[in-house]
Amino acid sequence: MKSFEFKNPTKIIFGAGEIKKLADNIPAGSHVLLAYGGGSIKKNGIYDQVIAATHDFKITEFGGIEPNPHFETLMNAVKIIRDEQVDFILAVGGGSVIDGCKFLSAAAFYDGNEWDLVSKGLSRKQKKILPFGSVLTLPATGSEMNSGAVVTKASTQEKRTFGGPQYFPLFSICDPTVIQSLPKRQIANGIVDAYTHTLEQYLTYQHDAILQDRIAEGILETLIEIGPKVMDNPSDYKAASNFMWSATMALNGILRLGVPTDWATHMIAHELTALHGIDHARTLAIIAPNLYKKLFEDKKEKLVQYGKRVWGLTGESDIEIAEKAIEMTVSFFHSLGVDTKLSDYTSEYKETAQTVYDRFEERKWVGLGERQKVGPKMAKEIVEMSI
Numbered sequence: 250m251k252s253f254e255f256k257n258p259t260k261i262i263f264g265a266g267e268i269k270k271l272a273d274n275i276p277a278g279s280h281v282l283l284a285y286g287g288g289s290i291k292k293n294g295i296y297d298q299v300i301a302a303t304h305d306f307k308i309t310e311f312g313g314i315e316p317n318p319h320f321e322t323l324m325n326a327v328k329i330i331r332d333e334q335v336d337f338i339l340a341v342g343g344g345s346v347i348d349g350c351k352f353l354s355a356a357a358f359y360d361g362n363e364w365d366l367v368s369k370g371l372s373r374k375q376k377k378i379l380p381f382g383s384v385l386t387l388p389a390t391g392s393e394m395n396s397g398a399v400v401t402k403a404s405t406q407e408k409r410t411f412g413g414p415q416y417f418p419l420f421s422i423c424d425p426t427v428i429q430s431l432p433k434r435q436i437a438n439g440i441v442d443a444y445t446h447t448l449e450q451y452l453t454y455q456h457d458a459i460l461q462d463r464i465a466e467g468i469l470e471t472l473i474e475i476g477p478k479v480m481d482n483p484s485d486y487k488a489a490s491n492f493m494w495s496a497t498m499a500l501n502g503i504l505r506l507g508v509p510t511d512w513a514t515h516m517i518a519h520e521l522t523a524l525h526g527i528d529h530a531r532t533l534a535i536i537a538p539n540l541y542k543k544l545f546e547d548k549k550e551k552l553v554q555y556g557k558r559v560w561g562l563t564g565e566s567d568i569e570i571a572e573k574a575i576e577m578t579v580s581f582f583h584s585l586g587v588d589t590k591l592s593d594y595t596s597e598y599k600e601t602a603q604t605v606y607d608r609f610e611e612r613k614w615v616g617l618g619e620r621q622k623v624g625p626k627m628a629k630e631i632v633e634m635s636i
Contacts, residue, residue, distance in 0.1 A: 250456070250457045250458040250461075250507035250508075251456075251458075251507045251508065251509075252507070253506045253507050255502060255506055256414070257394065257395075257417065257501060257502050258417050258419075259393070259394045259395075259417045259418050259419070259420065259421055259501075260274070260419065260420040260421070261393075261394060261420075261421055261423060261497070262274070262420060262421070262422045262423065263422075263423045263424075263425075263490075263493075263494070264423075264424065264425075264490075265424055265425065265426045265486070266424065266426075267422050267423075267424050268295070268298040268299060268302055268384060268422055268424055269298070269301075269302050270302070270422065271299065271302035271303055271339075271382075271384070271422065272302055272303060272305060272306075274382060274419070274420045274422075275303065275306060275337055275339065275382065276336075276337060276380070278306075279306055279307075279336050279337035280306070280307045280309065280333070280334060280335050280336050280337070281303060281306050281307065281308050281309070281335070281337045281338070281339050282309050282310075282311055282326065282329065282330055282335040282337070282338045282339065282353070283299065283303075283308050283309065283310045283311070283339050283341065284310075284311045284312075284314060284326065284338060284339065284340050284341065284342075284346060284349065284350050284353070285310075285311075285312050285314065285340075285341045285342050285346055286312070286313070286314050286315070286316075286342045286343070286345065286346050287312070287313065287315075288312055288313075289386075289430075290341055290342070290386060292430075293427070293430035294430075295341065295384065295386055295427060295430075296341070299339070299341055299384060303339070309329060309333055309335060311325075311326045311329060314326075314342065314345060314346050314349045315345065315401075316345045316528070316529075317345060317399065317401045317408060317522055317523075317529060318345050318346070318348055318349035318352070318399075318400055318401065319400075319401050319402070319403045320352075320363075320364060320367070320400050320401065320402045320403070321402070321403055321404065322349075323349050323352050323353060323356070323400065324356075324363065326349075326353055327353060327356045327357060327363065330353060330357050330379065331357065335357075335379070336379065336380075337379070337380055337381065337382075338350045338353055338354060338379055338380070338381035338382075339381065339382055339383070339384070340381060340382070340383040340384070340418075341383070341384040341386065342383075342384075342385075342386050342387065343385070343386055343387030343388075343389060343390070343435075343439075344387065344389050344390025344391070344392040344393075344442075345390075346383075346386075347383045347385075347390070347392040347393055347398075347418070348390070348392050348398035348399050348400065349398075349400070350381050350383070351381070351392070351396075351397075351398040351411075351412070351416045352366070352367070352398060352400050352411070353379065353381070354378045354379045354380070354381050354415075354416060355372045355375050355378055355411075355413075355416065357378065357379040358375075358377040358378065358379070359371075359375055364402060366411060367400050367402075367409045367410075367411040368407075368409055370411065372411045372412060372413050372416070373412070373413035373414075374413075375413070375415070376415070378415050378416070380419050381418055381419065382418050382419045382420045382421065382422075383418045383420075383421045383422070384421075384422045384424075385421055385422065385423045385424075385427070385493070386427045386431075387427075387431060387435055387439055388423075388428065388439045388443065388492055388493040388495075388496035388497070389435075389438060389439035389442040389443060389496055389530065390442060390446075390496070390500065390529075391443070391446060391496060391497055391498075391499055391500025391501055392500075393418060393421035393423065393497060394417075394418070394421060394497050394500075394501035394502075395412075395417070395500050395501055395502060396412050396413060396414055396415070396416040396417045397410060397411070397412035397416070398410070398411055398412055398416065399411075399519065399529075401522075401523060406523045406524055407523055408519040408520070408522055408523035409519075410515075410516075410519070423493055423494075423497065425486060425489040425490040425492070425493045426486065426489070428479065428483045428489040428492065428493065429483040429484045429489070430483075431483060433480055433586070434528075434586070436479060436480055436483060436492075437480060437530075437585040437586050437587055438528050438529070438530035438531065438587075439492070439496055439530070440472055440476045440479075440480075440492065440585055441530040441531070441533060441534050441582055441585060441587050442496070442529065442530040442533065443468070443472060443492075443495055443496035443499040443500075444469060444472050444499075444581075445514065445515075445530070445533040445534070445537055446496075446499040446500045447465050447468045447469055447472075447499045447504065448469075448511075448514075448537065448578075449510060449511045449512050449514060449515065450465060450504040450505050450508065450510045450511070451465035451466070451469075451504065451551070451555070452511065452541065452548055452551050452552065452555060453508070453509040453510065453511055453548065453551060453619040454509060454547065454548065454550060454551060454619060454620070455550050455551065455554075456507075456508050456509060458506070458507040458508045461503075461504060461506060461507060461508050462508075462554070464498075464503060464504060465504050466555075466558050466559055468495050468498055468499055468504075469555075469559045470559055471491055471495050472492070472495055473559070473581060475487075475488040475491045475492055475495075476492070476581075476584075476585060477584065477585075479492045480585060509619040510619060511618050511619045512617065512618075513540060513617040513618040513623040513628075514533060514536050514537045514540050515533065516614065516617055516623075516628075517536045517540070517605060517623075517628050517631060517632065518532035518533045518535065518536045518537075519532070520601075520604070520605045520608060521535060521536070521591065521601070521632075524601060524604060525591075525594065525595045525597065525598075525601070527594045527595070530587070531587055531588070531594065534582045534587045534588070534589045535588075535589055535590060535591050535594075535635045536631060536632070536635055537578070538575050538578060538579050538589060539631050539634040539635045540623075540631050541575050541578075542575060542634065543627065543630060543631050543634065544618065544620075544622065544623075545571065547619075547620055547622070548571075549567070549568070549571050552570075552571035552574045552575065553567045553570050553571050553574070555574050556570040556571060556573055556574030556577070557570060559574075560573075560574055560577045562574065562577075589635075590635065590636065591632070591635050591636045592636050598636055601632055601636075602629045602630075602632040602633045602636075603629065605625075605628050605629055605632050606625045606626070606628060606629035607625075609624060609625035609628050609629075610625045614628075
């Protein structure tokens with residue numbers, strides 16, 4: 250097992266009705282920026298619960314944070330924070346809203362070009378930040394218990410990652426009953442997102458971190474078991490609570506400890522979202538199977554382990570088991586109503602592979618993945634396989 254350091258300071262408040270504990274966890278006397286997305290929280294009762302729980306605080310609202318939050322939109326919130334001297338941010342939403350609030354936390358006191366926080370990695374050097382917490386409304390990204398985020402610059406169609414150890418939420422309230430108001434498309438996205446997050450940290454090469462593999466396999470098996478149940482009946486609290494916790498556990502830092510990780514799937518998939526506006530989870534479903542095929546020899550041993558332990562495949566050669574494991578993954582995504590080809594989502598794909606190549610070249614992304622083999626040429630080839 251590789252050496253590691255681990256600290257996750259986020260307080261998780263999990264369970265039905267726990268939004269009522271907001272007032273106990275926001276610092277007393279705070280002027281709170283209440284940030285949310287398109288307004289669904291005002292239709293499903295979550296907004297009313299939040300307002301009731303924070304009636305003793307000064308609240309300034311900021312709505313309209315997009316899926317894959319736009320830098321341009323977030324800068325409007327930064328202006329409000331500075332002008333009105335907000336001193337705490339409350340993100341009420343899914344991963345995009347929470348990610349957006351991580352950017353607000355970084356940008357609030359930054360003196361310079363705020364996009365540099367993202368594009369040049371300067372967020373890690375920003376010491377003075379604005380504290381924030383979250384109320385999770387969509388399980389998927391794990392942003393409620395990690396310190397990373399993704400922001401899109403709409404004007405240039407760039408989707409970039411950023412973060413740093415200072416961007417953990419102070420707390421996150423995770424109430425599984427919020428799932429019952431979600432559209433099935435969003436639930437499916439959340440399942441695929443959590444599943445692929447787990448694979449990015451698991452489907453690499455053999456190592457000595459036995460427990461990490463077992464935890465990852467437990468999350469994968471749980472999502473396979475409860476995915477169809479929560480899709481069929483989002484009010485099933487047992488299924489919903491296990492889905493929510495699986496999504497959090499998939500990307501709160503536990504799985505990456507002491508092991509090699511990949512993340513090339515994500516970096517390629519981000520470009521498809523930026524270029525075509527395709528849901529993040531669906532771009533993962535497009536890219537992941539073909540990345541596994543392209544890097545089959547490197548990942549073969551773990552694909553076999555994955556096939557045997559997670560999918561219960563037996564009685565075939567190792568190569569057949571590994572190939573079947575990829576097929577089972579695709580079938581699982583399809584069972585959730587998630588298509589796995591770029592052409593299923595857009596007809597404007599002819600230049601996509603070349604554009605991805607050009608962007609990888611420009612950013613000097615020449616060694617992604619657990620063995621640093623994914624560069625511009627391979628990324629282009631994987632996109633071509635995914636059309």
